Amino acid sequence: MAIPATRYPSSAAEARAAAEELGLPLLVKPSEPIGFRLAFQRQAFRCETLAELDDAYAKAEPFVPMLQEVVQGSDSALYTVGSYLDRSGEALGVFCGRKLRQTPPGVGTCRVGESLWLPDLVTSSLELLRACEYVGLSQVELKRDERDGSYKLMEINPRLWQWHTLSDACGVNLPLIAYRDLTGDPPSPCTSEGVRKRWAITLLAGERTVFPRPPYVEAVFSVRDPKPGLVHLARWGLKRLRALKRTTRSAG
Ligand SMILES: Nc1ncnc2c1ncn2[C@@H]1O[C@H](COP(=O)(O)OP(=O)(O)O)[C@@H](O)[C@H]1O
Ligand SMILES: [Mg+2]
Incomplete structure (x- = not known):
């Protein structure tokens, strides 16, 4: 599986040398996020x-920074394979989808996502997890590089991910699958193939x-569990109100 070119400089001078080798733009990412x-x-x-x-490296230095090539393409080129692998490496549940929008754009978190089945991506992500002898729930995220069409690994999250409720809506309830497998009642394998939904x-x-x-x-609002939605709505309303006050004050 392809990965973005990455360097691990241990000084500002090494960071400059790495940037000259890799070319710009670059991301400076922490090893300690x-x-x-x-x-x-x-x-x-x-x-x-x-x-x-130079500025970014100096700021990031306490967090052991790495330099990474920026995989070119929009935020809708960020693909996710979410799965549960049992102890024998069998995938009891697989979801595949992509982000449509991130907040903030570029380097951010999901604002809108959709399910979308890409068989080759599912195969290579599961192969990667099996090669790591990974067992359990995970999210493999990849970005399609618009320069050559290759998919480059962003990260493996060894846990559920922010918009995993879309997987459940597509018939792949990963937490339940994990629970049933761990309690000796593993369900038959299922996937999100053919289901198109948004989050x-x-x-x-x-x-x-x-x-x-x-x-x-919807990420927050739920009839079954309304409290988080009500808190979210109140915070959103307060912030809107404050912004409105600021604009009327500056206009006056
Ligand atoms: N090399 C890269 N090229 C392009 N975008 C990247 C790259 N690395 C990270 N990103 C963007 O930043 C987002 C967050 O990066 P990620 O490594 O997943 O950090 P985190 O662990 O904080 O989620 C990714 O979803 C992607 O949009
Ligand atoms: Mg991430």
Whole structure:
């Protein structure tokens, strides 16, 4: 499986040399993502120039940064294979889909996603997991490089992912599959092949509201569990109100 070209410099000078070798734009990503995200409220720095790289490397240095080629293409080129592999390596559940939109765009998290079955991607992702002797739930994320059409590995998340409820809506309830396998009652294998559905965060403070064609899977609002949706709605309303006040104050 192809991966984006990646270097692990241990000084600012090595980072510059790596950037000259790889070419720009580049991503500076932390090896220790949690502290980095708390410090900078983002997952990576995108650098278009060597000056930006120097600055990003200096900021990221405490978090053991790596330099990575930017896989070219829009956010809708980000594909996900979510699965549950049992101890013998059999896939008891497989979902395949892609993001349609991220927030913020470029390096972000899913805002709108859809199920879409790509057999070759499913095969290569499961092969990769089996080669790692991986057992359990996971998400393999890949990006299609528009320069040559190849799929490059973004990451393997050894857990459920943000928009996994779309998998359930497509008939692949991964947490239930895991539970049943671990309690000695494994279900027969199932996949999301042939099911086309969407998932979205409809309301997000500071961003345009999105309404994919219904019925779609809403990220937060649920009749069965209304509290998170109500809290989300209240926060969204408050932020809108504050923004409105700011605009009327600056206009006055
Ligand atoms: N090399 C890359 N080229 C293009 N986009 C990338 C690259 N690395 C990460 N991204 C973008 O950033 C997002 C988050 O990166 P990821 O490695 O998944 O970080 P996290 O572990 O924080 O989710 C990806 O979904 C993708 O959109
Ligand atoms: Mg990710």
